[in-house]
Amino acid sequence: MSNLHDLYQEILLEHNNKPRNFRKLDDANRQADGYNPLCGDQITLYLKVEDDVIADVSFQGVGCAISRASASMLTQCVKGQTLNKAEEIFGGFHSLITEPDADVDYDLLGDLEMLSGVSAFPTRIKCAVLAWHTLNAAIEGTENSVTTE
Amino acid sequence: MTASVNSFNVTRIREDFPILKETVNGKPLVYLDNAATSQKPQAVIDALVNYYMTENSNVHRGVHTLSQKATDAYEGAREKVRQFINAEHDKEIIFVRGTTEGINLVAQTYGRTHIGAGDEIIVTAMEHHSNIVPWQMLCEEKGAHLKVIPINDDGELLLDEYEKLLSPRTKLVSIVHQSNALGTINPVEQVIELAHSRGIPVLLDGAQAVAHVPIDVTSLGCDFYAFSGHKLYGPTGVGVLYGRAELLDAMPPYQGGGEMIRSVSFEKTLYNVIPNKFEAGTQNIAGSIGLGVAIDYVNSVGMNNIAAYENELLAYGTERLSEIEPVRLIGTARHKGSILSFVMDTAHPHDVGTILDAEGIAVRTGHHCAQPLMDRYGVPATIRASLAFYNTKEEIDTLVKGIDRVIEVFSR
Numbered sequence: 001m002s003n004l005h006d007l008y009q010e011i012l013l014e015h016n017n018k019p020r021n022f023r024k025l026d027d028a029n030r031q032a033d034g035y036n037p038l039c040g041d042q043i044t045l046y047l048k049v050e051d052d053v054i055a056d057v058s059f060q061g062v063g064c065a066i067s068r069a070s071a072s073m074l075t076q077c078v079k080g081q082t083l084n085k086a087e088e089i090f091g092g093f094h095s096l097i098t099e100p101d102a103d104v105d106y107d108l109l110g111d112l113e114m115l116s117g118v119s120a121f122p123t124r125i126k127c128a129v130l131a132w133h134t135l136n137a138a139i140e141g142t143e144n145s146v147t148t149e
Numbered sequence: 150m151t152a153s154v155n156s157f158n159v160t161r162i163r164e165d166f167p168i169l170k171e172t173v174n175g176k177p178l179v180y181l182d183n184a185a186t187s188q189k190p191q192a193v194i195d196a197l198v199n200y201y202m203t204e205n206s207n208v209h210r211g212v213h214t215l216s217q218k219a220t221d222a223y224e225g226a227r228e229k230v231r232q233f234i235n236a237e238h239d240k241e242i243i244f245v246r247g248t249t250e251g252i253n254l255v256a257q258t259y260g261r262t263h264i265g266a267g268d269e270i271i272v273t274a275m276e277h278h279s280n281i282v283p284w285q286m287l288c289e290e291k292g293a294h295l296k297v298i299p300i301n302d303d304g305e306l307l308l309d310e311y312e313k314l315l316s317p318r319t320k321l322v323s324i325v326h327q328s329n330a331l332g333t334i335n336p337v338e339q340v341i342e343l344a345h346s347r348g349i350p351v352l353l354d355g356a357q358a359v360a361h362v363p364i365d366v367t368s369l370g371c372d373f374y375a376f377s378g379h380k381l382y383g384p385t386g387v388g389v390l391y392g393r394a395e396l397l398d399a400m401p402p403y404q405g406g407g408e409m410i411r412s413v414s415f416e417k418t419l420y421n422v423i424p425n426k427f428e429a430g431t432q433n434i435a436g437s438i439g440l441g442v443a444i445d446y447v448n449s450v451g452m453n454n455i456a457a458y459e460n461e462l463l464a465y466g467t468e469r470l471s472e473i474e475p476v477r478l479i480g481t482a483r484h485k486g487s488i489l490s491f492v493m494d495t496a497h498p499h500d501v502g503t504i505l506d507a508e509g510i511a512v513r514t515g516h517h518c519a520q521p522l523m524d525r526y527g528v529p530a531t532i533r534a535s536l537a538f539y540n541t542k543e544e545i546d547t548l549v550k551g552i553d554r555v556i557e558v559f560s561r
Contacts (some may be wrong), residue, residue, distance in 0.1 A: 004507045008500075008558050030248035038517050039499040062529050064499035065559075123504060 006117030007124070008065065015111070016065040021058040028058075034134030035147035036126055041067045045134045052083050059134075062129050066118060071131035073111045076111035083139055090132045097128050155184030157454050161541050165190040165446070176509025179544045184329050184357060184488055184535030185513050189443070193383060196442040200435045208434055209408065209425075224433050226441030227424070232442045235365040236376065236391050243390045243397070243427045244437050248356040249279040251321070251375030252388035254427065255352055256283040258400040259373075260321070266292035268320045273298040273306055273335070274525055275328040278518040280354045284323065298324070302482040304331035308339060310515040315347055322351045322420065326358035330517040330533065331480025332463075334362065334489030335363055341370055350396065356380055360537070361486045366391050378436060383443035390427070397423045404429040455538045459487040460538045467544045468539045473552055479531050487536035490517075493552075494557045498530040504558055505532075508551040 016102050025031075025046035028141045034043045041063035048056040055080050059071045078086040092109055095102035097118040118128045126148040161170050166188045171178045180188060200222065206215035208223045230242045245251045258281075264270065264485035271286045274297050281295075288295050296319075298311045308322075317320075322344045327334045345533045349450040355364060358378040366374050373396075377388040392400075401410055402420055406429035420426050447455065466489050470476050475494040493501060502514035513533045516523045523529060535546055 004504060004558065007503070008561075010561055013559065034268060039497075040520075040523070041499070042529070064497035066500070089338065102452060124499075124503060 001061070003117065003120045007121055009114045010064065010115065011111060011114045012069040015069035015072040019059075019068050019072035021079075022060065022072065023056040023058050024060055025056055027056075030138045030141060032134050032137035034061075034130045034147070035145055036063070036067070036147070038126070038131050039064060041127060041130055043067065043071055043131055045071070045131060045135055045138050047135075047138045049083070049139070054078050054081055054083065054086060059131065063130070064124075066115070066124055066127040067130050069141040070112075070115060070128045073115070074131045074135060077110050077112055078135065085137065088124070090135070093127065093132065097125055151282055157450075157458050159458070159539065159541055162450065163438055163541075164276070164438055165192070166318075166539055167191055167193070172510040175509050181511040181534040181536065181540065181544070181546050181548060182511045182513045183360075183540075184380070184517075184533065186385065187360060187382045187537055188539070190382055190446050191382070192440050193443050196439045197384060197435050197445070200438050202246075205412065205435075207431055221432060222438045222441075223514055224434070226437045227426065229441040229444045229532075230389050233448070234359075234389075234391060235367050237367055238394055240423045241394050241397065243392065243424045244432050245388050245390050245427075246374075246386055246433070247377035247379070247388035248354060248375045249283075249377075251373075251388055252280055252354065253283045253351065254390055254403045255323075255373050255392070256287045258403050258427075259396065260284075260287045261291070261348075262401060264291055264293050264320045267318060268293040269296050269299060269312055269314075269316060269318045270294070271296045271311070271319055271322045271324075273324050274300045275306075275333060275356065275519065275522050276325055277356065278494060278520070279356075280323055280325060280523070287367060292395075293320075294318075297521075300333075303482050304328065304333045304485075305482045306333075306340075308336065308343075311340065311342055315343060318350050319344075319347070322349055323354070324351070325354040325356075327355075327361065327486045328480065328519075328522075329357050329488070330490055330519040330522050330531065332485035332490065332535075333480060334358065334484045334486055335481040336484070337369060337371070345370065345512055351388050357488075360447075361456060363456065372396055378440035378443065381440070382446060383440035384433075384436040387433040387440050389440075394423065402426050403430070406430045407463065408432075410485065425548040426448050450538065458534055462540055462542065462545065463487040463489070465542050466534065466536065466548075467556050469545055469549050470552075473549065473556075475556060478551065479526055486511070489534045489536070490531045491533075492528050492531050493555065496555050498532045500559070501532045501552070503553050504555045505548070505551040508547065508550055508554060514550075 028046035044060035046058045057075045084133040096104045133146045168188050204218045206219040208220040227242045296314045299307050344351045352373035353371045355376040360381045374391040378386040410428040479490045498514035515530050
């Protein structure tokens with residue numbers, strides 16, 4: 001039961017209820033679609049990249065609380081960061097939710113630390129990383145939508 | 150736990166299913182995912198073990214004693230299936246991997262010989278992907294068209310719309326007997342009658358219905374009926390395609406190989422008679438025998454008793470879930486099987502599934518391989534509790550408490 005509380009922390013629920021940067025970005029110069037076919041989560045991520053820096057970022061879509069909160073926190077976390085830094089944050093976040101004893105730089109992750117409870121729920125890791133894989137696809141300019149499968 | 154209708158003793162029945170004693174996340178398992186797969190009684194588990202310990206051998210190929218034993222057990226299982234669905238002949242029972250393979254077999258053999266450019270195949274809006282995609286593949290190959298019978302908001306077929314879809318180009322009607330996502334039991338007698346009056350054959354996808362409704366293919370008059378063993382308390386990897394002998398005889402083989410031939414030379418191969426013509430290669434012998442034992446088991450409980458008890462559970466579950474305000478049931482047909490599909494205003498199905506799992510409750514969350522149906526209802530996914538005759542009203546109470554827990558977690 002404590003695991004459940006660790007998973008659904010108030011800040012996660014708050015991001016789910018009021019996701020940040022939840023809109024279409026009209027002046028986006030990169031975007032990608034992500035899809036989790038197992039649960040129907042679907043996300044579109046918009047990026048405005050200037051000189052290798054994420055000047056603005058937003059998302060739209062439908063999904064569970066974990067995928068929405070993760071996407072919302074992602075937008076907060078990577079805005080203003082260089083592409084390399086964003087990749088580094090994803091690496092740290094991935095370790096956080098997949099390796100229980102990972103040595104993670106929490107300063108880098110901000111609110112994302114609140115998603116650490118996902119590590120106790122292996123079936124939900126895909127929900128938490130969907131937005132991040134979509135971010136990678138947007139950065140790389142991949143034509144096809146990404147899926148978690 | 151309370152016993153119920155017709156001297157039906159659920160406490161005693163639960164003793165037959167060893168897995169029901171398991172705990173999950175420290176809680177007693179409440180298994181409500183029977184539409185995905187059912188649990189297995191000890192008799193079926195024993196049958197698999199006994200087969201491999203005392204009878205394992207290949208069928209139809211040896212003069213030795215063990216081979217004869219295995220053949221007798223395998224063909225005995227075919228006869229049990231025949232009786233269970235009341236087919237006229239043993240040879241009309243083809244063992245396949247499951248419902249999906251049964252439908253693909255018909256699409257690739259009957260379909261490819263009888264359906265051509267401009268022809269039409271009719272399905273319903275509530276089909277599982279396994280009764281959509283094989284026909285789409287065929288349509289793409291042949292230039293044929295898929296037509297879809299619409300449903301009302303309760304999840305019931307619109308029969309007058311169906312009648313309008315029937316045309317001289319209609320070559321096959323392939324519909325689900327009981328919907329896996331809604332629970333709707335379709336009026337298949339009327340569907341068949343309307344098709345047959347125009348000379349159109351009908352395939353029924355019985356994946357769900359076979360475990361909940363007594364099936365009589367002779368009285369239904371359907372041309373094909375497909376189902377899976379694992380949803381009928383049998384092993385995975387085995388299922389049945391019933392086909393009328395006259396149709397099966399005329400159909401080309403599905404796969405080539407051993408068993409399905411009468412004689413082979415490099416110049417000319419003669420095919421075997423049915424059912425062997427459609428059973429190329431070594432079949433799932435143990436699984437087929439296990440399915441026969443599963444049929445013995447449900448017969449010992451009685452399909453009518455099972456249906457009556459499950460209806461009682463369904464009525465109770467419908468009443469309890471309807472009392473919960475954020476819960477909206479999807480699939481409220483007058484005639485339905487024991488499936489409770491729902492969504493919640495406050496929480497996404499995936500989150501509901503995780504919280505229920507923490508309480509030991511197994512439900513399915515997702516699109517249930519019926520994405521067009523989810524689109525029809527404008528939801529990405531649902532939570533589905535599917536009940537079997539070993540479930541109890543107490544377990545439905547546990548589900549309701551689990552849903553209360555979801556509401557609590559998400560109202561913080």
